[in-house]
Amino acid sequence: MSVLVNEKSRVVVQGITGREGTVRTRLMKDYNTRVVAGVTPGKGGGKVHGVPVFDSVVEAWENVGQIDISVIFVPAFLVKNAALEAIDAGVKLLVLVPDRVPIFDVLEIIRLAQDKEARFVGPNTLGLVSPGKAVLGMIGGRAERAKEWFCPGDIGVSSRSGGMTSAISYYLTEEGLGQSTIIHVGGDAILGLSHPEIMELFEQDDETRMVVMFGEIGTTQEERVADLIETGKFTKPLIAFIGGKAAKSGTRFSHAGAIIEGSRGSYESKVKRLKEVGVHVADSVSDIPKIAKKLKNSNYSRDR
Amino acid sequence: MARLYEFQSKKLLKEGGIRVPEGEVACSPDEVRQITQRIGKPVVLKIQVWLTGRAGLGGIQFAETSEEAENKASKIFGTKVKNFVIDKILIEEKLKIKSEYFAGLVIDDSKKSPLLIFSSVGGTGIEEIARSHPESVSRASIDVLTGLKDYEARNLIRRTKISGKLLLQLSDVLTKFYNVARQYDARSAEMNPLVLTEDNLVYAADCHLTIDDYAVFRHPELGIEVAREFDRPPTWLEKIAYQVEEKDHRGTFYFFQMAEEVSKKDKFIGFHGAGGGGSMMSMDAVLNRGFKLANYCDTSGNPSASKVYRASKIILSQPNIRGYFASGSGVASQEQYHSARGMVKAFHEEKLSIPGIIRLGGNFEEKAIEILGTYLKDIPAKVEGYGRDDSPEFCAQRLEELIKENQPAYHEVKPVVDPALPKNCYFFETMTGKLSIDHNKCPDCRTKGCIEACKAEILKLEDGKPVLSVSQEEAKKGKCTECLACEIFCTFHEQDAIFIHLPIPGLREYREEIVKKSKE
Numbered sequence: 001m002s003v004l005v006n007e008k009s010r011v012v013v014q015g016i017t018g019r020e021g022t023v024r025t026r027l028m029k030d031y032n033t034r035v036v037a038g039v040t041p042g043k044g045g046g047k048v049h050g051v052p053v054f055d056s057v058v059e060a061w062e063n064v065g066q067i068d069i070s071v072i073f074v075p076a077f078l079v080k081n082a083a084l085e086a087i088d089a090g091v092k093l094l095v096l097v098p099d100r101v102p103i104f105d106v107l108e109i110i111r112l113a114q115d116k117e118a119r120f121v122g123p124n125t126l127g128l129v130s131p132g133k134a135v136l137g138m139i140g141g142r143a144e145r146a147k148e149w150f151c152p153g154d155i156g157v158s159s160r161s162g163g164m165t166s167a168i169s170y171y172l173t174e175e176g177l178g179q180s181t182i183i184h185v186g187g188d189a190i191l192g193l194s195h196p197e198i199m200e201l202f203e204q205d206d207e208t209r210m211v212v213m214f215g216e217i218g219t220t221q222e223e224r225v226a227d228l229i230e231t232g233k234f235t236k237p238l239i240a241f242i243g244g245k246a247a248k249s250g251t252r253f254s255h256a257g258a259i260i261e262g263s264r265g266s267y268e269s270k271v272k273r274l275k276e277v278g279v280h281v282a283d284s285v286s287d288i289p290k291i292a293k294k295l296k297n298s299n300y301s302r303d304r
Numbered sequence: 305m306a307r308l309y310e311f312q313s314k315k316l317l318k319e320g321g322i323r324v325p326e327g328e329v330a331c332s333p334d335e336v337r338q339i340t341q342r343i344g345k346p347v348v349l350k351i352q353v354w355l356t357g358r359a360g361l362g363g364i365q366f367a368e369t370s371e372e373a374e375n376k377a378s379k380i381f382g383t384k385v386k387n388f389v390i391d392k393i394l395i396e397e398k399l400k401i402k403s404e405y406f407a408g409l410v411i412d413d414s415k416k417s418p419l420l421i422f423s424s425v426g427g428t429g430i431e432e433i434a435r436s437h438p439e440s441v442s443r444a445s446i447d448v449l450t451g452l453k454d455y456e457a458r459n460l461i462r463r464t465k466i467s468g469k470l471l472l473q474l475s476d477v478l479t480k481f482y483n484v485a486r487q488y489d490a491r492s493a494e495m496n497p498l499v500l501t502e503d504n505l506v507y508a509a510d511c512h513l514t515i516d517d518y519a520v521f522r523h524p525e526l527g528i529e530v531a532r533e534f535d536r537p538p539t540w541l542e543k544i545a546y547q548v549e550e551k552d553h554r555g556t557f558y559f560f561q562m563a564e565e566v567s568k569k570d571k572f573i574g575f576h577g578a579g580g581g582g583s584m585m586s587m588d589a590v591l592n593r594g595f596k597l598a599n600y601c602d603t604s605g606n607p608s609a610s611k612v613y614r615a616s617k618i619i620l621s622q623p624n625i626r627g628y629f630a631s632g633s634g635v636a637s638q639e640q641y642h643s644a645r646g647m648v649k650a651f652h653e654e655k656l657s658i659p660g661i662i663r664l665g666g667n668f669e670e671k672a673i674e675i676l677g678t679y680l681k682d683i684p685a686k687v688e689g690y691g692r693d694d695s696p697e698f699c700a701q702r703l704e705e706l707i708k709e710n711q712p713a714y715h716e717v718k719p720v721v722d723p724a725l726p727k728n729c730y731f732f733e734t735m736t737g738k739l740s741i742d743h744n745k746c747p748d749c750r751t752k753g754c755i756e757a758c759k760a761e762i763l764k765l766e767d768g769k770p771v772l773s774v775s776q777e778e779a780k781k782g783k784c785t786e787c788l789a790c791e792i793f794c795t796f797h798e799q800d801a802i803f804i805h806l807p808i809p810g811l812r813e814y815r816e817e818i819v820k821k822s823k824e
Contacts, residue, residue, distance in 0.1 A: 019554070019782070020606070075553070076518065099556055099605055102519035103411055104489055107448040110416050126637055138606075141637035141667035149635060161581020163604070163633025166666070170635045170692065187580055189413050214581060219413040243584045285585060286695060 001207035002130035002181045003156070003198075004093060004121070005033075005069060009134055012060050012091070013038045014072045014082045016048045020097070020138065021073035025049050028071070030143030033134040036064045057089040071095045071127070071136050079123060080105040087118045095136045096122030096192070106190050113192065120192030121183065126162035128183040139166060139184060153178015155292060156202040158195055159214035160185055160221070161243065168212055168241075168288055175289040177296065180208040185221075195221040199234045209300050210237045212288055217244035220264050226273040237300050239280045239291050242270045306515045306528045309352045311394045313511040317495075320484035322477055323507045327396030336377035339395040340370035347373055352392035353385055354535060357428065361385050366398060387536030399507060404497035406430050407478060409485050411492070418446040420457075420482060422474075424464035426497035440464055452482040473506045474498075481508075488526070489519030532560065541621060544810040548614045552736050555607025555638075557615050562597045566624045568714060572598045573703070574619040578632025578643070579604040586631035586663070589696035593704050595629075598622045606638040610736055610786035610806050612646030617808060620654050621815055623822055625715045627707045628660035631699055634692045636666025644672035644689070645788040648679045649804075652795075657684040658715045659706035663699045665692030679796055686710070719819055720812040723803055730769070732776050734784040737806040739791075743769045745799035753797055754790040763790065770802075 011028065015021040016038025026049050028035050035051050037060035044055035054060040061067050070086040072079060076098045086094055087109075096109075101123040113120060121128060127137015132152040139162070140146025149170040157172075157179055159165035165184040172179060183198055185191050193201075195213055202208045215222040222242065228234040245267050274281050280295070282288050308316075311329040318324050326343055329352065330336040340347050351363035358364050363385060367373035373395065383390050406426035412419040423441045425433045434441045442463040446452050457475035466474065477498065485493040495508040515523065520531035530538040530546045538546070538560075545559035566572045573590065575597045577583025583602050590597070599622060603615045619628065630647070643664055651660065660680075664672040673689035680687045686706055690699055707713070731740040746769040754770050755763050762783050764773035770790075774783050786804065794802040 077521070100518040102489055102522070103491060103516045104448065104486065104519065107411070107417060111447065111449050138637055141639065145637075145667050159581070161579060161584075161633065163579035163636050163666075164581035164585070166635040166637060167582065167633040167692070190411060190416055191413075194413070216581065216584070221413070224414060243581050245588065 001205050002133055003201040003205050003208070004128060004181060004183070005130050005134045005136055007032065007133040008034070009068045010034050010036045010064075010066055011069045011071060011134075011136065012036065012057060012067045012086075013051070014040075014057065014070055014086065015074035016040055016051065016053055017043050017046070018073055022048055024071075024073065024138045025051060027138065027140065027143050027146065028135055031129075031135045031140075031146055033136065036060075036067065057086050057091065061089055067091050069093045069095065069136060071097065073097050076100040077102070080109060083109045083120065084112055087112055087116050090116075092118045094118065094120035094192070095125060095127055096120055096186075097125060097127060097137050099124045099187070101188070103188075103190055106188070110190070110192065122186040122192060124188045125186040126165060126184040128181060130181045131179050137184075139182070149173060150182060151178045153180065154207055154209040155179050156198075156205070156208040156211040157182040158185055158198040158202075158211065159183070160187060160195070160216045161214055162187065164214045164243070164285070168214060168285065171286070171289050172212070172292060175293055177289060177292050180205060189219050194219075196224040196228055199225050199228055199238075203234050203236060208236065210239070210292065210295055212292065213238060213240045215240055215242045215270060217242070217267050217270070218265050222270040223264050223273050226277045226279070229277040229279065237280070237295050239282060239288055239295070240274050241282045241285055241288060242267055242274075306517055306520055306531045307354045308513045308515065308526065309354070309392065310350065310510060310512065311352060311392070312526070313493075313513040314508065316484050316488060316513065317481070317508050317511055320487070321480045322484070323505060324511070325396040325399055325507055325509065327394055329392050329394050330377065331392055333374045333378040333381060336393060336395055337370045337374040340367065340373040343395065343397050346398045348396050348398045349373060349377055349380070350394040350396065351380060351385060351388075351390050352394055353388040353390070355386055355388070359428065399499060399509060400502040401499045401509070402502050402504075403500045404509075405474065405499070406494070406496045407481060407498050408494035408496070409482060409490065409492060412445065415445050417448060418482070418486075420444050420446055420452065420460065420478065422460050422464060422478065424466055426499075430496060446482065451486065452479050454479055469504075470500065477506050477508075485513065488513065488523055489516045490514060491516045532558070540810075540814055541618060544808065544814060545615075545618050547809055548611065548618070552608065552611050555603060555605040555611055557607060557611050558602040559599060559615065559618060561599045561622070566598045566622055568624050570596045571707070572596045572625050573627040573629050574598055574622060574625045574715075575600055576615065576619055576628065576630035577602045578630070578636060578638075582631070582633030582636075585633070586629070586696045589631070589700040590629055590703070592697075593700045595627075595700070595703075598625050603643065604632065604636075604638070607642065608786050609642040609646040609649075609788040610734075610804070612643045613650050613788070613806055614808050616647050616650035617654070617811065620650065620656070620715065621717055621811065621818065623715060623717045623818055625658060626710075626713055627658050627703050628656070628662075628687075629700070629703055630661070631663035631696050632666070634663065634665035634694075634696070636664075638667060640664040640666050640669050640672035641675055642787060644675040645792055648675060648792060649788055651680060651683055651685070651687065654718065655683060656687070657712060659685050659703065659710050660687035661690065661699050661703040661706070662687060663690040663694060663696065665690070665694070675792075679792060717815055717818045717822070720815050723805065725803065730771065732772055732784070733780045734786050734804065735780060735782050736786065737804055739784065739802065739804045741770055742801040745801035746770070749798045749801070751798060753793045754802060757789040757793040759787065759789065760785050
């Protein structure tokens with residue numbers, strides 16, 4: 001088991017003929033991800049690393065059969081259209097890699113995805129990997145690296161920083177601690193699947209026995225994870241690190257933001273809330289593997 | 305988030321059908337007098353800054369006559385309020401206010417939708433009022449596909465016990481307000497106070513919009529120079545950096561200055577991170593060592609070598625820094641040798657004399673560290689490369705040690721010098737620059753290693769000289785990835801015949817000014 005993606009998932013790459021699309025298709029293929037088709041409007045008929053290219057997602061589906069996941073590598077201003085195309089065609093999971101997608105575009109994708117019961121990771125995500133099974137996006141960069149850095153195991157990783165997603169997983173691997181699925185939820189404020197939704201997925205996954213979460217200041221994601229734990233919806237051991245302690249607390253964006261969030265969003269608020277519900281909050285990233293090892297040795301006891 | 309000034313925000317509201325006080329923005333006491341005369345009524349003078357609580361800072365003043373307005377304005381212009389030098393004052397008719405309200409729009413990350421907030425009590429201290437009088441505040445999530453419907457607006461206001469004609473007036477304003485915010489991709493918007501005047505008209509007495517950085521490209525009419533979140537106007541150098549980011553979409557480049565003045569008294573360094581999370585962690589490591597950051601910079605998302613080069617040149621346009629610290633997550637997915645080559649080219653051109661610690665852990669880090677080690681031996685400064693198994697804390701410690709040993713201790717900014725290229729050079733344009741090859745030198749080259757160095761495979765030999773194997777147009781469109789590998793090979797192993805000119809618009813003038821200042 002793992003969450004969101006495994007060795008059977010059938011994947012299409014939208015924007016496969018672009019700079020990143022081409023390079024990362026190779027990463028995914030070399031890692032044995034089942035990339036069954038690529039899409040670039042106007043470039044149908046060709047091949048990229050042996051993957052047939054089509055003009056549309058529907059055409060790809062008609063030719064290669066069922067598509068489970070679409071990984072999107074198109075310029076930011078085209079992401080909304082590409083995502084809607086995939087959702088309309090019936091794809092149930094999308095990975096929106098590009099950075100700088102306008103926020104109202106993301107909100108529209110969320111609404112349409114709700115209507116069609118589709119989900120997405122990102123935007124502004126490096127992607128995700130279920131070690132030994134499949135990788136989506138650009139995490140690891142090259143397949144050899146992804147194989148070296150990430151190894152199969154029972155720890156779920158969810159992170160708001162792309163680089164730290166890899167870093168934490170690599171440090172776990174170094175300690176002999178494998179991962180079930182590693183997810184970079186994305187760096188933006190509004191995400192398809194944010195930390196709380198990922199925790200719910202890990203809760204359902206038998207193979208995942210513990211989770212590491214890299215949080216950051218801003219948004220209410222980490223506080224909402226604490227809410228899940230409090231209401232019994234997430235019960236597995238959780239190790240968290242919150243980045244941005246040294247960042248000067250900026251001027252509030254608006255009064256409205258302050259009315260809604262109150263003190264939520266700050267470093268102190270997140271750490272306090274997480275500790276209240278028994279989360280192991282690491283002071284430094286290098287402590288994470290040590291805490292994980294200790295928990296594993298105690299057979300993941302929930303004794304906090 | 306790119307903030308708009310009050311006067312800009314109000315212009316958009318007015319166009320969207322919301323009543324705003326009659327007024328105009330002035331840049332001099334003279335203009336203040338003229339505008340006040342035109343308005344012909346008592347006025348209010350409002351400094352245009354991105355700060356809340358302006359009244360408490362003396363930034364809101366009233367005047368009965370144009371002479372009084374001019375007089376008061378002349379005392380305000382040029383003064384400094386927090387980070388702002390006052391250069392714009394909004395002059396408006398003074399309203400006769402009966403009551404004040406609040407309306408705000410945010411994007412709610414938990415509900416993943418826009419959220420509209422209305423309060424029947426407005427004005428200063430709105431957060432406090434919301435806390436102590438929750439019954440006066442109501443909120444509604446908006447379906448982004450349908451927008452705010454008029455009955456939703458009426459329900460929102462009705463819940464704060466407002467009824468009758470005022471209910472209709474306010475709900476009309478709210479639907480228009482949402483439409484303006486949506487049309488301009490506002491990340492947040494607020495009218496505080498929204499007022500009812502003695503003659504029973506609703507006005508937006510104050511308004512602030514911040515535009516989504518990522519959507520600024522849709523609104524060139526707003527004239528936003530730097531689509532970044534700042535609590536002060538962008539600096540000259542930040543504007544230069546932003547132009548680089550604008551013109552090269554390969555990867556992300558973010559730069560802002562963290563110190564008003566980099567004095568020699570403090571231990572300032574130039575900071576070059578990669579990726580938000582890794583940069584924050586690295587920043588913590590150097591700050592814990594007592595360093596101060598002259599700037600924050602982030603190049604990530606697989607940037608081109610040319611972009612990293614420009615980032616380095618911009619960081620090194622700050623005088624008096626004592627070290628250069630580059631560090632990201634440590635396990636980056638991007639090919640790290642691009643960053644290494646970018647820095648090698650920049651450090652050589654600068655003849656860097658302050659120590660550098662470059663932590664390039666991640667994909668191909670071995671190659672990246674080797675590039676730094678091989679090609680930075682003969683510059684005045686000591687530069688060390690590190691990888692994923694070297695912690696940011698250790699790297700910060702190394703920087704401290706190197707800085708202690710280093711003389712001269714401070715970075716000196718040099719003028720921008722264009723290379724003197726021989727006439728009749730072979731050249732082609734790249735995406736953001738120009739590559740030239742001095743073919744006169746090629747006969748002495750034994751290895752022709754530039755051909756092999758070019759991983760994009762766009763160079764071929766013709767009569768023993770490298771030329772493009774693709775068309776000039778293709779090279780410019782991006783076939784030449786500006787990876788800098790051919791130049792670095794030729795410079796260090798062969799005849800120094802290849803040069804890639806990567807201009808940074810505005811940097812020459814900026815550095816001239818810095819050099820001039822340092823001589824004063």
